[in-house]
Amino acid sequence: MLLEVKNVSFGYSKKELILKDVSFAVDKGERVGLVGPSGYGKSTLSKLLAGYLAPTEGEVLFEGKPLPTTGYCPVQLIYQHPEKAVNLRWKMRQILEESWTPDEGFLQKIGIEKQWLNRWPNELSGGEMQRFCIARILGPQTKFLLADEISTMLDVITQAQIWQLVLSVVEERNMGMIVVTHSEALAQKVCTRIIDLPALNAARC
Numbered sequence: 001m002l003l004e005v006k007n008v009s010f011g012y013s014k015k016e017l018i019l020k021d022v023s024f025a026v027d028k029g030e031r032v033g034l035v036g037p038s039g040y041g042k043s044t045l046s047k048l049l050a051g052y053l054a055p056t057e058g059e060v061l062f063e064g065k066p067l068p069t070t071g072y073c074p075v076q077l078i079y080q081h082p083e084k085a086v087n088l089r090w091k092m093r094q095i096l097e098e099s100w101t102p103d104e105g106f107l108q109k110i111g112i113e114k115q116w117l118n119r120w121p122n123e124l125s126g127g128e129m130q131r132f133c134i135a136r137i138l139g140p141q142t143k144f145l146l147a148d149e150i151s152t153m154l155d156v157i158t159q160a161q162i163w164q165l166v167l168s169v170v171e172e173r174n175m176g177m178i179v180v181t182h183s184e185a186l187a188q189k190v191c192t193r194i195i196d197l198p199a200l201n202a203a204r205c
């Protein structure tokens with residue numbers, strides 16, 4: 001299995017666990033929808049899977065090993081709010097190339113126009129900014145994607161374009177993916193399997 005969640009528990013305080021004894025696995029080529037009501041720990045679990053938070057108990061394994069604590073993490077997270085994921089004092093070229101330097105063909109595929117590279121973050125629309133955030137985490141070392149409500153704030157046409165490009169890269173590279181969404185319709189459309197988090201989470205079921 002590519003990504004394994006083994007008996008993971010997590011609480012922001014010692015008093016209350018948000019996630020308790022959660023276990024599941026996702027293989028290469030799978031796109032797993034993670035669904036559940038608001039506040040049930042979907043985003044928290046995404047942060048644990050990307051290595052931003054450490055489990056209180058249990059472990060997250062990638063290709064059989066714990067996630068690296070230094071260097072590049074092969075499991076990368078795309079957020080709902082791209083503007084919160086970038087340094088507003090940097091121009092877009094610096095934001096993008098901090099991670100890797102995609103060639104022109106890749107930028108074209110992602111729908112990034114060359115002149116946007118010289119703009120500040122506040123000079124882009126939400127959809128344009130989300131394209132940068134997606135391009136930034138799709139460097140060659142990325143093997144697994146976590147998409148946490150990545151298209152919720154976009155209009156339907158931009159949503160469709162963003163999903164088309166993400167799915168094309170994920171399929172081309174045979175990556176694994178977890179899609180956090182409130183939309184059953186989106187999960188049914190883009191995922192190969194759906195996990196109902198409350199059913200796995202002993203803290204909430």
Ligand SMILES: Nc1ncnc2c1ncn2[C@@H]1O[C@H](COP(=O)(O)OP(=O)(O)OP(=O)(O)O)[C@@H](O)[C@H]1O
Pocket residue numbers: 012018036037038039040041042043044045
């Ligand atoms: N940094 C934090 N410190 C303390 N509590 C937090 C923090 N982040 C989230 N929580 C709490 O953890 C619980 C789970 O939040 P989380 O964002 O993971 O849920 P979610 O299922 O993604 O919700 P939504 O669908 O509304 O985005 C909530 O009760 C939330 O208030």
